[in-house]
Amino acid sequence: MLLAMLFVVLQASVGEAQPREPESNRLLGTEAGDEAGLEHPSEHLVVTDFPGELIDAELDTWQEYVPEVEDVTIPASADEYEQPALFYAPDGGEKRPLLLVLHSWSTDYLQNIDIPLAQFAVANDWAFMHPDFRGPNDGHPESTASDLVISDMEDALEYARENARVDESRIYLLGYSGGAMNALHLASRHPDTFAGVAAWVPVYDLVSWYEWNERQGEKYAEEIAEACGGVPEEGGEAHEECRQRSPKAHVPDVAGKIRVLIAHGIDDETVPVEQALHAYNDLVEEEARLSREDIDAIMESGEIPDALLEVSLHQQRDYQRFDDAEAPVLLHLQSGPTELALFDGEHDMLYRPGLEWLALQERE
Template structure:
């Protein structure tokens, strides 16, 4: 085979692995597109509107809203830990989509704000798993994207596949904040598993996020120190540990292989928007990336520069679920199987657009 023929063959293989998504698969919808027909039983549109605090977690609230949910235990494949999880399996033998949702940074598997996601799964006859993966990222070394955390997430995924009749072409992963961090971790390790990954306001680089919060009133920097074994100064073991626990260390290896949308509020003061922008850059070809100057403009001015708006899809598409939540889409970029959506909002997740987007994805 000639060099040119080999290049063409390799290009064809890459295209088969990561096809350009059709417009009907992208976030939002084409003008005058028909409704999906999916049920959204929860009246809540964004996580910050769900009753209580973002970190509230209790079984009684889950059972009140989702009576069919099960509180299960999953034996760890790494140690003698019994991982708790919220789980739902539809009746019958028909293969159904599976929605795996990961809790955020400061709480555990009973995080109440994820209840509307379980309600959606039950209403639409999807399987659902909401695992604990060592609980809150509270400074314990076994938390915060440790190898035990990764193993727990893989165990939970396998449990759902073994205990529900799952359509392997429609396995979906969703996370918010610290949950989005772990979603990117899991997806990068299993790029052939998930039909779609929705990452809302993700922590992408623990070192830069540590620096952002160092000296602030929040506990995040101290929790990172505890998990990584000290201050992550350049050249230290703690620095190396934090780098290894960051999606940034693993996501580039899966570039072009995972179907993912990264969504971030442009006014986020907890996880700054540059975390999402760098994640997007690491998933796309060089010519599709944002420049450092563009990232700095977005971060400092909380607005999208004109040269990026010229590349955006958001003036050609409609985003009714963002509009209903008063979270206007400001930027929508797409390259290969990767999308980036910046919206007028803070540290938030919108339930409906992420679920609608996931439902349109299917592995070949």
């Protein structure tokens, strides 16, 4: 009888792959990039230090810095669109990791600040994909996490799988700002695909971000309204459209099923840190969630409440890559396969710690 019960339990446990709590050597911090033999050919540590503006997008610059990357075209499966993308496939027959990087809100697949990510991929013999998915989120309805955007990202992933020898256990997804928004979208549709998802300063809820930008008088409010078909007022069609285009509508469905690092500058005035905090809450179990009072306190003071500091991992771990970039970690929480890191900074992405965190991840 006991053996029969044990068989039933084992059968249930293997019937569906369950996410495992990441081991300590897979967590952010105590970076081991040098020991792992990873190369960081770029001298730039954060996107705001890369030459030019954040939205600069020039093929000539890519060809200067990383000539190995090709400018390719991917036929869209959803319509007759031809999606441009930048792609690199390593030589040789050995299967290699794939790094899928998504451009940010106001530019396209030629976004120059992502060049160090491509340089890293080439130097470490990883495949690299940098798709366009309908270009900048400038208000046209086809952009801004539309169904066409989701389909284009899926097409880009499939193209990379078909044109490079990809290690299916080491497919990585990375995005910054609007790119992080779409990274969370794509991961929510394919929870069994990505070994790790690094989301830097993500837009998580378009409705609340619209309200934030409306109060600030920023152009993003108008772009959101145009893409969603109007001002997202409660009860209206535009509100529902914006809700569906937000990761917040889909990410809770995959809570505990995807390994995610959410990193955010605590003084971000472009995408407020509460976006990251709510994303973290939707990915973890109820007992691990930040309280409304904690979120309000962080937003109001720009400081971490004592109660959160008591459960933070950052006192026991080393974050040399953050320190090197003068953006020390202020809070590091982990629950199951989800991690949250708040750092001393604004609307920024640090290249090295995110890449090294991804390199530690591997699907069972």
